[in-house]
Amino acid sequence: MNDPAARPTRAEQRRNTEARILAEARGLFAESGYDRTTIRAVATAAGVDPGLVMHYFGSKELLFARASQPGSPPLPGGTAAEVSEQLLDNLRGSLTEEPVGSLAILRSMLTHPEAAHEIQAASRAHKDSISQAIPDDEADLRAAIVSAALIGVIVGRHLIKLDHLTDAEPERIVDLLRPCVRSLTRADHADG
Amino acid sequence: MNDPAARPTRAEQRRNTEARILAEARGLFAESGYDRTTIRAVATAAGVDPGLVMHYFGSKELLFARASQPGSPPLPGGTAAEVSEQLLDNLRGSLTEEPVGSLAILRSMLTHPEAAHEIQAASRAHKDSISQAIPDDEADLRAAIVSAALIGVIVGRHLIKLDHLTDAEPERIVDLLRPCVRSLTRADHADG
């Protein structure tokens, strides 16, 4: 019955193709964004009829929602120094290999309202857990800035593919950004 | 002949509607991106027939090219300290009111290849003039990082509208980012 070499059962078959469709959808959404990814293209990539995609996922919108699961990294917490090091750890992870689902959201965040909302929500959650560690009345703003800047770096590397950002060793980028993150999570900054 | 109150001449009339179309196109491209902005919507917003838009601009692609003129800020140069202050000046300008043409490019940079190329080119030009002021063999990487991070902040404020980033005073954001930019344009950074 459960012989792995045998012809797969019906339920297995279904989960199989459903997973294959989902994987191809993730890839295409991450590569081309929501609008430029057609259900037909997903179906073709998965070796399947477009109608089947609809039958399994209901609509393009629902397919996108399933394909772009936030997979949000653990929220930082603790002292300011700890928070900044956790932020840099997350950054390092996102630089080495970003999960395709996250890239799908990032790719579409400027043109697809739903994706934008998810980014806002994620950034808001991030902010709440960061700003508590910052002894400053501008803590919320600081948290928002560090979110935006780090998103910019990830987007620049994976999606826009900025020249020297794509090839660089993740650890180098993290090292170069460490003073930035620290100055933003601490309340001290000198000008002049 | 040139009585400003009189009925406009043919050439004036043309420049008039052409400018009106271009303005509406800029607005819509900045608001919705390339794909979601239809020529029909631009025409309707300008109170004009879609065919006229084609007749004046040739194609949607050409219209986008005209509507999203880079309007790149003056390239920084000089010593490291001067460069970082110029970068922050540009940032302040982009935070107070970004020209709609630039927002059109930024909005589409993740989904429209042409827009992505323009961002890459702009970032490359930026890099060349920044990295010369940085006494470091990682100068190119530093320049790319600062570009990406600043783009992230601008995008977070104007396009994604991150919570506390939208309301904040530009000068506050600039002040908070000053240590960041300085640490990236200088060759010194401590870790530990």
Place this chain on the structure above:
DNA sequence: TGACTTATTCAACAAGCGTAGAACGACTGT
């Protein structure tokens, strides 16, 4: 085996898109 479910495909619809070309009518130079 036979009844039933279900994974999958086929064919087609309605809508929206960019775009082309003919047509109209007012302005313009001679």
Place this chain on the structure above:
DNA sequence: ACAGTCGTTCTACGCTTGTTGAATAAGTCA
């Protein structure tokens, strides 16, 4: 005034899209 330019609109073509419902064929269970 006449011929021609030109701003502008109308209509329509061809294409792609998301989505649907019927049809097909294979697996499943009594």
